[in-house]
């Protein structure tokens with residue numbers, strides 16, 4: 361099959377079906393931003409919503425006329441076929457859809473006899489007339505028309521002739537695509553393949569696929585449909601959608617281009633997939649799924665030592681794809697599952713020269729295994745790992761200071777005010793430094809006191825601030841005895857890094873993470889300025 365981006369449709373419905381996901385509510389400005397992002401990955405069509413049904417969507421299409429300059433995609437407005445027993449030109453929903461002024465409309469129609477009879481409560485003939493009238497109306501107004509055949513697969517099992525009749529009515533009236541929808545998302549790839557093949561033999565006209573993800577097979581079902589001959593595929597960013605969601609547009613594009621050899625988006629758009637996926641997650645206010653295929657932060661992260669040892673020879677041995685193709689990166693995780701190769705590759709990733717350091721590498725592997733058994737975790741704390749690694753090398757960085765003592769307190773005043781104070785006593789180059797500071801909590805007070813003590817000697821610490829603080833209680837061993845793991849994110853305004861500390865005492869765990877955070881800050885910028 362020779363196909364180009366122009367004769368295969370990638371149709372994204374993040375802004376319509378994706379917005380049907382529980383918990384998602386875009387503002388109009390968000391919708392415009394999502395549309396711009398989707399355009400950057402080169403999809404052919406962006407379904408923006410249902411004008412006339414949702415005031416926000418009506419406003420979106422109105423503002424889109426002046427505010428949206430799409431490079432690749434055509435904007436699509438969604439709506440249903442006319443109401444039963446109503447003239448198409450008198451149906452206010454149809455009028456609102458026309459008024460949206462988009463070049464393409466996507467109509468949803470019933471294609472399952474049970475839905476026609478029980479949900480629409482009309483006759484099979486009237487539903488066919490609703491399809492034909494509504495398609496013809498929009499074609500007559502110069503629109504390209506796609507028809508979503510709701511519940512097509514379930515309906516096909518009951519009465520396949522009726523599904524075919526709906527498609528024929530649509531194509532006969534000028535529809536460009538008949539989209540077979542697995543609305544309840546209950547299909548498996550073999551069933552999709554069988555139905556698409558059957559329909560292709562009975563109907564001439566471009567077929568599309570729209571899969572919900574209720575069996576976890578939406579992407580696989582969509583790809584099976586493509587293999588069986590559909591040339592229009594619908595998906596949503598990150599698989600957002602009604603109930604369990606839809607086929608993930610990023611996985612669809614990744615698979616269609618890199619596995620099936622179909623150049624469905626312009627080549628220069630492919631490396632934008634990861635950035636766009638994460639940017640849309642931000643706009644949807646949903647944490648990105650680290651384990652999402654192709655675009656997740658962990659999609660090319662390798663933890664097992666055996667994997668790393670093969671990757672050292674060739675990254676292809678344990679990657680299904682060069683991550684850069686979709687804008688992602690390979691990462692090596694050093695944990696209790698690491699071997700020597702993991703440490704070597706991580707060193708390379710961090711820019712630490714480990715040539716001839718076989719013994720040091722062995723010591724690092726052993727140390728990580730022992731520490732992780734005690735509750736430490738380095739996979740999310742690259743900065744602490746780098747300090748541990750460099751600490752084993754001949755040119756190990758000297759500690760910033762020698763600790764004499766620290767103490768911290770929390771005071772709850774009668775008026776309800778809570779104040780923390782910390783005092784640190786440290787020695788730097790033979791000088792004894794004592795510093796006291798307040799903070800909004802004991803860790804903040806310790807951070808303030810320690811930086812105050814060190815800043816004259818290490819002026820670069822003036823730019824450093826704690827950005828995030830996470831605590832996890834590990835393995836309660838009864839009573840109040842538990843291990844506490846603290847992760848601290850720190851920034852100097854240029855970069856951000858994460859450090860870890862573990863102890864039964866939360867303040868001591870925080871102190872370890874804090875000292876690593878400041879030590880790493882100085883390592884990053886050895887000289888001030």
Ligand SMILES: CC(=O)SCCNC(=O)CCNC(=O)[C@H](O)C(C)(C)COP(=O)(O)OP(=O)(O)OC[C@H]1O[C@@H](n2cnc3c(N)ncnc32)[C@H](O)[C@@H]1OP(=O)(O)O
Pocket residue numbers: 410412413414440441442443444468469470479480481490510543602
């Ligand atoms: C499979 C899908 O996900 S399709 C997309 C579904 N998306 C949405 O429903 C989100 C937006 N929906 C809405 O805002 C509202 O449901 C509206 C504005 C569309 C309709 O609201 P209401 O007029 O209050 O009707 P209600 O939602 O209760 O019922 C839907 C009506 O559309 C009819 N209908 C359903 N599908 C179709 C169709 N394909 N063609 C024509 N009429 C249809 C139903 O029979 C029902 O008609 P009735 O009011 O005469 O009983």
Ligand SMILES: CC(=O)C(=O)O
Pocket residue numbers: 377468508509510511541542543544570572
């Ligand atoms: C149209 C649509 O969203 C569906 O049938 O699932």
